[in-house]
Amino acid sequence: MHRYRFVLYRPLQLLPVLFGISIITFVLVRLIPGDPARVLLGTRATPTALARIREQYGLDEPIWLQYVYFIENLARGEMGKSILYKIDVLRLIATRIEPTLMLVLTSVVLSILIALPMSAIAARRQGRLPDHAVRVISTMGIGFPPFWLALMLIIFFSVQLDLFPVSGYGDTFVDKLWHLALPSLTIALSLSAVITRSLRAAMIQSLRSDIATAARARGMPERIVFWRHVLPNSLVPTINLLAVNIGWLIGGSVVIETVFALPGMGQLLVRAIFSRDYMVVQGVAMVFACATVLVNFLADVVTVTVDPRVKL
Amino acid sequence: MTAPLLSIRDLVVNFHDDVSPRTLIDHVSVDLAEGEILGLVGESGSGKSLLCRAVMGLLPSTKLSIDEGSVELSGRDLVKASSAEMLAVRGREIGMIFQNPSSHLDPVMKIGQQIAEGIRFHQGATASEAREAAIAMLAQVGFPDPKRQFNNYPHEFSGGMRQRAMIAAALSCRPKILIADEPTTALDVTIQAQILELILDLRERLGLSVIMITHDLGIVAQTCDRIAVMRHGRLVEQGEKRQILAAPKHDYTQMLIGSHPSLPAEEMTTPAAEEMTNCHKTKPLLEIDDLHVRFDVGGSFFNGGSKVVHAVKGVSLQVMPGNTIGIVGESGSGKSTLARAILGLTPLSSGHVTFDGVDLAQQPRQAVAKLRRETAMVFQDPLNALNPRMTVGETLGEVLRFHGTPSADIPGRINELLDLVHLGREFADRRPRSMSGGQCQRVGIARALAVNPRLIIADECVAALDVTIQKQIVDLFAELKERMNLTLLFIAHDLAIVRNLCERVVVMYHGEVVEEGRSADVFARPQKAYTAALIHAVPDIDPDKKLLAPKIAAPTAA
């Protein structure tokens, strides 16, 4: 089990990255021109509130000391208050995590459900019609702007067929899935194009590999060669691709949540930018970054499980 | 004589591009008798592997097809067999093993499962029956602890053990025929000898018939009963092993046998005294004294401290001007690291390398500058050793210009260099990708000569080449040595080549020098058990000189 020992010490190795993330989020807000206290509290802040925030974040102190205050406050779970919502930023974000998480999860599941059969069909019929179709579709699919695809899906499924809701998020679990149908389909169509391209290429390579030849030479039928040798060997690079694309996926969710008015972190970020609610921008960026780091860590665990050669 | 077990008749395999088809296998007819080992010999591109793929119905591309001929196996024509019928033939009647066990074993599947898989499918065994059978098979091919090793993954084994696992997988359903496609080419000689011995042993025990595809006539001489020689897709000659080796009829076979680097029989050597006196007259060009090279390999603070590989452990060596010294050893012996350390390409951990009186450890600046000006290296993979984006002329010109040749003289010097390595002058405009391996290696040698070096280090520089090309390159070195009084350090794993080219030889094992001396002496009367094992493991082209697989590969030197 020592192959999984990295689970214990990897968080320590991630400290420099987390440190870097905190620096970038800290610097982001300090770069905004003007009196930082006014920037953070907005134009209508009272003098007492301004004085309080100057003290809490040491805004009159040198920049490095301000960073120390920032970290101190962070350690206490405080990232300031939102101007717009008048509540603590981290608590505000906490209420927005669920829709985003659900959106990302359903999108990933849906895109795997699309990509796996598509690439398998294409790879096993390489150079023939199904393969050409999959190649053209996936190559084009990568270039579909998610916000536009979302509108087209709304026009077709909601306006024309009246199948799915246009926007918002439900209350019950089923209702939520119902509302997530079009948003996650939008992301899944884009993401599955990326996965299909990679998985198809990996499968074709695997089908031609020595591993497959050796299995065929043992008299294994093509079915076993594909499912037991080709597929597992093609998954390893695809898992890495998925992990790399998770950042892209989360970024995409920002746009999609805005299109469908889903009350997630992405929508919160965009609204905060427009209302100059910088405490919230800072908080959301930080939480997103930590989530990406976590996902990559999980991808490492999966890779180690799937590929016995990998040692971390 | 009884009817052959497998009979290939007038087989033709064509490559169909959108123009006219090209014939890759041209009317080849070969028989395999029951219980015999047939050696299928040829160089790269001769079609020997393709022929066996055709027999298995596993042509590597859809553009290839069998257009004529038949492959008869116990009364059936495999060419006409349906794909379902071929499934029953592969693994069950014909097993196949390959050159590179590392790439042919599935890295994400337990080794035992890969063996059991065939048993389950072909014999309809249950999971536990298949497991038992696979464990028995692992034991047969020499796994010491098959029950436990069933659950190991391929990367947890050495190359030799992986090849044993592949043999086990191929033979798991007890086929009558085994096709072995260069089964030992990727292995060290001592391991090669063990695998060959295993194949011979399994033939006895299981009553196998074997087709042994190889480029090495030594292997054929040691293991096969009959030989078939292929070239350019045609069968050049076939017959009894001894008859062909003793009296080859075809020119190509003669050339192949002539190119085979053999260890000559113990000729009585001239006394070493004459050379010894020579040595004392001049100062050594290169002196290595108690050299150590250690590497930090990965391993982080968290990973249980850093890991250090001790690649070279206390090597001492003297090289006289005009000497040709061979350094031999198996993979992991530290011979290539030694070469790089000498040239200042790898940092020394301790000890001294003195080139022409300048000490690399004490005056690194001057020594490196001197080494760069006066030494050159020739590499193993000729294609990789040349910048793919530069023409031969640009490559040579760059070196010449850098070493201070006036611009006006450069074209002339390039021509001279090409002449020296016997390449046409038109090669100046070619790029590496449009040249053969042998041609690339000649360019590599020309580049080394462009420096006007006092010392050339050749690192496994013929290992990637076909035997006939190998011979040409070795002959070229011999010629250049004569003409230019070169000092040459020739690193190789092939003992026979070193024996034929070098006056002195250094045997390395696990970073240490095991034995050193005049080539003739060392090869005739090895002093150390390891050297002896190494020499005896080389398959000789004379069938009467028996191959001895070493039982223990450890050297006596501690």
Add this chain to the structure above:
Amino acid sequence: MSVSTARLPLSIGFSRWLGRHLTLALGLGLLAFFIVVALAAPLIAPYDPVMQTAEVRLQPPSLSHPFGTDNFGRDILSRVIWGARIDLQIAFIGVIFPFVIGTLLGTIAGFFGGFVDAVFMRIIDVILAFPFLVLMLSIIAILGPGLTSFYIAMALVGWVSYARLVRAQILVLKNSDYAVAAVSLGFSRTRIMFRHLLPNAVAGSLVFVMSDAVLVLLNGAAISYLGLGVQPPTAEWGIMVAEGQPFITTGWWIPLFPGLSIVFLAFAFSLLGDALGDMLGVHE
């Protein structure tokens, strides 16, 4: 594999060439089409792209307005044509700075290794920890909306992918025999870096340039869609989609055509990337 093609009839030679390079021909043709449209916008656009005409508000596609009109009565076709200028510019400028910066820094990090490399890698790790669009949006939030902010944010964030790619290539090439040969022949570091390593390492990132152009185009359009990039009334495809959103029940054509333009321009880049990858023998 050296089949002579010299004796083949010309037509067969061409059709074989086309068969092999269909992707390249299609990609180049499509990109050339967009470039010509962008350059000739003043000549071929039937109307002024920002001119509002109240009488023709929300007209479906017709002969006089092939792509229809929007809620201000502006001609969608003309806006799509003029939009090509902006979106091509987004793709080119958005790629070129990250490419140059990233390739240079990646080469330096990979070649020198050690401390320099460690520092660059940590910076890259941190930047990659942020979802790309989130970091872009945060930077634009500080700099204020607009295309210039987008380009600056692109240059600040986009270089990391190139740097990582080129660094990995350089690390492999640095240990290749021809690089060792160059060292053993005494060539200077700069010579080895720029003459021997960089030209071979850049092949991989050239292919990546094309797939990156797709991402940059999509992100640029997305940021304009969110209202943080190109500002109205300028014609740009992303913002045109946003402008069409309120009218999805009454004017499906408003977002349809600008979106399709993005899809086809992106397709051109993807095809070129695939063709280049095949030609250079590089795969992502």
